[in-house]
Amino acid sequence: MNTEIVGKCWNCEAALSQSDYGREASCLACGKPTHVCRNCRHYARGRPNDCLEPLAERVLDKTHANFCEHFEPSLTPAAGASPAPEDLAKAAQDLFK
Template sequence: MVMVRGSCYFCGAEVEFPDKIFSKDSCPKCKRDLHACVQCRFYEPEAANQCREPMADFVRDREKRNNCTYFEFAGRRQADSRAEDARQRLEELFKKK
C-alpha cells in the first residue's frame, strides 16, 4: 500500500494517509481541509486560474475542500511552497530528455 505523507499547508503538522487524500480528509492537528487547492502540487497563485493544471475547473475558495480530479497532495507548508515551486520549475527546465 502506498502511503501519502507530507505537511499540512496551514499548520505544518506531519500528515500520513493510506493510498490518497480524499475530499473529506482533514488535518489531524488543525482540522483544515487537506483536499484543497492550496494543498495541491498544481496550486500556483500566479498561474491562470491559480492552477498549473490547464484542465482543472475554477474553484472559488482555494482553502476549502473540493472535488478536483487532478488533485495531488503537495505535502508542504505555506512558507515552503514558493521555494519548492521554484525548485520544481528549475528541475523541469533542466531535466534531460
C-alpha cells in the first residue's frame, strides 16, 4: 500500500496519500470529499471554470466530489469555504468607518 503523502485536504489540511483520492473517498480527519476541485493543482479561482485546464468539464460546486479526468492532488489546496456575503459586506462597510 502506498502511504506517500501526495496532497492535503482542502478543508482541514490533513495529509493525504494517493489512495485517499477516490471518487467516493472522504478525508479521514474531517469527512469532506477529497476528489474535488479545491484539492486539485489545476484549481485557479478567477480563471474560466476556476481551472487552469482549458478542456476540463464545468464543475459548479468546487467542494463536491466530481469525475474530472484532469484531477491531480495538490500539496497546497485552496482554502476551505469562501467568506459569507454578509461577512464581505461588513468588511466593506468597516473600511469606511
